[in-house]
Structures are given as C-alpha cells and as structure tokens.
Amino acid sequence: MGDKAWNTSSCALCIVDGSGKVCMERELPCEVADITDCLEAFPHPVERIGFEVGALSQHLFLVLQHTGFGFFCMEARKVSAALSGMRNKTDKTDAQGIAQILRTGWFSPVHMKSREAYGVLRC
Template identity: 40%
Template sequence: MVLETGPLSTFLYHGLVERGIAVECICARHAKGVLAARVDKSDVHDAEGLSQLARTGWFKRVHMKASATHIDRAALRIRAQLITTRVAMGNQLRGLLKLFGLRLGAARTPGKRRERLIALYQQRPDLEPLFDPLVASIEVIEDQLRVSNQLLETRAAEDAVCTRLMSVPGVGSITALTFTASIEDPHRFARSEDVGAYAGLVPRRSQSGERDVRGNISKAGDPMLRRSLYEAANIMLCRVQRPFAIQPWGMRIAESKSNKRARIAVARKLAVLLHSLWLNETEFRWI
C-alpha cells in the first residue's frame, strides 16, 4: 500500500503498521509529477497511479518518524509559535505607541518594558486602560515561553545524544534537540555530508551539456532544522570567543564573499560535524 505525505500521513502510516499492513509513504511532490501525466484527474485515477508507482518501485520513500519524536517536534514548534506571537505583539505595541508620539525604546526585558510604559503613561494616562490587554497578553506569552524553554532544556539534558551534541560550541539545547528530532536515525545517511543536502543547505544545480549553473541553496527538507543550524552558525561566528577550526574558515568566507554565505557554509559544516559526533558516539574536542 502507498500513501502520500500530508497532514494525516503520520497518523495513518503508524495505524496501518500497527495492524500489520505493508505501507510506504511517498513524497506528494514527486507523486504529483507522475499523476499529472493523466489528462483527467480523479480519485480513481490517482489511486491507480499510486498503485502503479508501488508496483514499479519508481518512488522515493519518505522516512516516517516515531511518535516519541513527534512529541519533541511538537514542543519545538509550540516554542517557535510562541516566539513568533511575542515578536508580532511586541511590534504591534511599539507601532501603536508611535501613533501617539511615544517611543518604547530598547526595552527588551519585561522589567524594563514595564518601567518604560509607566513613564509613557504619565504623559498620556488615558492610554493605560487601552494598552493593558495587549501588555498583559505579552506577559502571559512570555511566561509560557519560559515554561516551554524549561521543558525543552530538561528534555535535552536527559538525552545522552543531545548532551553529546551540546559539547559543540554554539550548539545549545534547542539546536541539539531539533537536530536529533529531525534526523532521528543517523544511520539513514551513508555519508555525513548528505545531512547538509537533507537540510537544504546545498546549492541548486542545473546542468545540461556545456551549461552547468549553481544557484542558491535548495531550501529542501525541514525548515526548522535549517533555521536552527543557521542560528547556531551565527553564534559560532559572532559570539564564541575561543577559536576552533570551523570559526576562522567561516570568517574567511565572510571576508571574501558575504556574511550570509559564511553562515550558510558554517551551518552545512555544522550539520556534518553533529552527524559525525552522533554516529561515532564521541564528543567535540577543541583543537
């Protein structure tokens, strides 16, 4: 049996496996290219096309993660959504204050924001009841974000693989947990270099005859993993004080090309390093 990737594909896949049914999940984007060859689209034609793919074996199998892995990924996505909401509401607060000629300034912590708002309300007392619901909502989101961060940090500290990956400078609990939840099984990849391609951090290539063009990175695969590796690479280049091999290599790329390209290159190198440490069960060693 073959099914396409979709919102319910994980639930359906594990449910069929538990019932002893042989099932494979294939990439919906790849299946679309085959199913689009038919003139008429219908459920019957799609089912027949998928069965033909299963019969010929001309499909790319999608790795289906375990239910426990999806729990970690759900926690990471909830944290990301809380951050997005907090930023959006904070920007909304700043923008609305500017309508009345008031500037919140660099109030990046709850305490400083509260002090700044008290000073602004002294200028316009009528705005306090108006902005209180928005400010209270931001504080609630920040409280829940702290709870989410604590949950993820505890989960990473209890995992031996995450602890090993966090020995790499610039890699914290969120990056380590995102990497393990995205890869799940390091033996899936024949080479550590393939992890960079899996995260969409390799250039696109269009080659035909004498034409061979390399474009921007493919951005294929899991965007959460790619974003996490990029953030860790930025910390490596900007915040880590103790030098190590990858850091000067990335700085040379930044000088010759650009900071963005350097971060992408370091993120790709970091993916290779983390996979190698996981596969070999070793920790990072400063050289």
Template identity: 60%
Template sequence: MDYFVGLDVSLRSVAVCVIDADGKHVFERSVDCEIEDIAACLRDVPQGRYRIGFESVAMSQHLYFGLQCAGFDVVCMEARQVNAALSAMRNKTDKTDARGIAQVLRSGWFSKVFIKSREAHAYRALLSSRKAVQKKCIDLANEVRGLFRIFDLRLPSRVDQGSFDERVRPVIEADPDLSRALLPLLDARAMLYKTYRELDRRVKQAASHDAICLRFMTIPGMGADRGLHLSRHRR
C-alpha cells in the first residue's frame, strides 16, 4: 500500500504524519531532526511504499540526501505553495502542519524544488564568506573616512582597498589622539582584508577548475565570483 509522509521541519525537531492513499491518518509523532530518528520512526508504520515530503527550508539539503540514502522516495515542495495550502487550516501547530503537508503530498498539487548538491552549497558558502568579509572591510574604511572629517582630514575620493592601509596609517600615526582611537580600528581592517584576500584566492582557484565558470568568465565584466555563482546555480 502507498503511504504519504509529511514532515514539518524545525531546527531541532520534526513533526511526522503518515497518511494512506485514501487520506486516512495512520501515524504521527515528533522526533529529533536527525535522519536516523526519522527512519526509525517510520519502521513502526505498516509495510508499503513511502513517499516523504517537506517544504523547502534551511535543512532541506541535509534531509533530502540523507533520507534518499536511507532508501526513501523524497520530495521537497515549494514553500509558498505549501504555506498557501496550510493557511486555510484553523489551528496552526507543528502536528497539524505535518498533516497538511502529507495531504498536499498525496494530492500532487505542488511544485518540486530542485535540491543543489553538497558541493554547490559548499561553493555558495565560500562566496558568501568572501562577500561578508569584503563588506566589513568597506564598512571599516568608510568609518575611518567619516572620523577623518571631524579632524579636517580628507582622503582622495578613490583609494584602492589594497592600498588603503598604507595611505591612512602614516596619517594616523602622526597624531597621538588619532592613534589612540583609530589604530585598533585600522588593525582590525587590515586583518579582515588579509582574510578577504585568502578567500578571494580560493574563489579564483575554484573558478579556474570549473569549465562552465571559465566559459562564463569570457563575458566582458564577468569576474570569478559571479561566474562561479552562476555555474554552481545550475547544479
């Protein structure tokens, strides 16, 4: 017999609801958000074919590939469609949401979400880390510029991020009051910029080994970071 399993996923727990092909309730339970616990929970369900469904969340990649490896037929559903279906329910709890997800899965009225590979997510994390550190470097440089104005010090409108430290540090060190306030800020930016350079090197190294990325980079103005993002977005 066919069974449909709805999972309402949170960070630490999962509400599990199992219904049969007629929509009748068979089984429900709340377990830890671990592949082994979900698989063990489903062993208490009568023998049959299972189809497991859940809406796209931050844990989707982990659950999708983990449950697939455990031998289950898994579907990740588009979150907006599932939320629209669940919004009609009178009582909103993890248990009732799991029931609703199971019914949506049984009906087939949903769109599947493509789950990217673990490798693609790893490259996305690399690009996000690089972008975050780069933004902090720019923020600290702008903070130094703003504090300079108080003391009637002006930097050129365009100073390359790589040469910012060597342009600014002599000015700060020449004034004891500025040194006390701004040297720690400048040291923090210098360390962040060093980290950014290392992350940028890793992005370029990854791009140089990706044929699709190299093809994207033949487009004028397309850098390694954007090319790697687009190439991994397709996988």
C-alpha cells in the first residue's frame, strides 16, 4: 500500500527554538514525503520530533524513523493533560504545545513495536 492510499488528512507542524520561540508553523498533508520535505527544508538542525499516539502514529513512526530525525511518540493522555490549560484547542495550538513539551523534555516516549512484532501478534 502506498503512503498516499492510507490517509487524506492534514497535520500541524510547529518548530520552536531552545527558548521556546516559534520558528516555523505549517499545516500540511499528513504524508511522510510532505513531512520530511518540510523538516529537511528547515535551515537549522531539528533535535526532536514528536507526536501523540493515535490512529496514524504507528505508520508514521515506522516510516519516519528511517529519515534520520529523532522521533518520539508520546502518550496521548499525558499530552492531553499538559495541554488542558490551553484556551483554544486547535491543531495549530496543539502542535505548539507538543513542541514545548518536547523542548522541556517533560514527556514519556511510548514504545512502538516493529512491523514484524505486529505480524507475530496476529498468529
């Protein structure tokens, strides 16, 4: 199955610097090629990339881990709790909040199983 066949949604991307200042914000298709193109075009090194566990997280993580960027999948309940104080809940503000969580290191990465492990579980 090609990457384009499984998803037609969009995602919000936010990059912050070490002091928390927003350096870039984008809404783009939730496609591996679009995400990596955007990250590679950013003129500075990107230290951490993270997203919440969700329906697309396994696929995104398994494909994106081979791009050379450091990806972290974060537990949705903890991210939701951290973002619960935000006034406006949008994809854009969630992306800003997730970027700040990554910057501070206040997150617990979720272990993502390999494709092979999922194949073993189905037997």
